[in-house]
Amino acid sequence: MKDLRLKTAKTIASYFDKRKKGHVGNSGYRKTSDLGILFDVVNELVSRRIVVPDSTIFLDLGCGDGRVCMLMSYFCRWAIGIEVEEFIYDEYLYSKKQIEHFLRQNNLLPLPSGLCVLLGDSLSENTHRTIEEKTGVTMQDVDIFYTYITLHDVYAEMLRDKAKIGSYYMVYGFSGILPSYDGFSLLDPDVSGKRTVALYCKK
Ligand SMILES: C[S@@+](CC[C@H](N)C(=O)[O-])C[C@H]1O[C@@H](n2cnc3c(N)ncnc32)[C@H](O)[C@@H]1O
Secondary structure (H helix, E strand, O other): OHHHHHHHHHHHHHHHHOOOOOOOOOOHHHOOOOHHHHHHHHHHHHHOOOOOOOOOEEEEOOOOOOHHHHHHOOOOOEEEEEEOOHHHHHHHHHHHHHHHHHHHHOOOOOOOOOEEEEEOOOOOHHHHHHHHHHHOOOHHHOOEEEEEOOOHHHHHHHHHHHOOOOOEEEEEOOOOOOOOOOOEEEEEOOHHHOOOEEEEEEO
């Protein structure tokens, strides 16, 4: 079962990595994470007990088409995503249908029930309330917050007030020169040695 879970997650990673968004033209604001890299990162975090399968609550603060949440849902109790753009949220709904079909066809595990992607603004209290209504999860319950550069400093400011001590802030997309955030310490500048993911811890 554990092997099938890993095989499913890895297959999802390569499915989406063949369909990257925002990597050409002027739509860089919606660039998608490389899930092959994140697959290695999350496995390292599992081995360090920072991600505890079936217990960890993960929140992608600007989730795009939800691909990071889909991957993380195989490693977490909740993998929650928020996307502010309606047309991108619609892409999530479409991708989810496609991937569900693809997983069935390939005898892989279905998407876990702890996957929840919502349309909304991550900075809005209303969105936080909607998450709580749908999942029972409050911002204080979240173990790992995620962003791919977008609003990284603005989110950090919000999390300084809202996140629990000891929660993690995982920032994708900086390499070498990393930002610092008030209220957070830099725990690992380069998780899994990919020069892509930095991990901060709320003080
Ligand atoms: C760089 S993309 C990253 C998508 C996804 N996290 C990934 O790594 O594949 C950032 C996404 O955040 C969304 N976004 C920007 N501001 C937001 C906000 N205030 N609340 C929720 N989503 C937001 C954008 O529309 C975009 O889809």
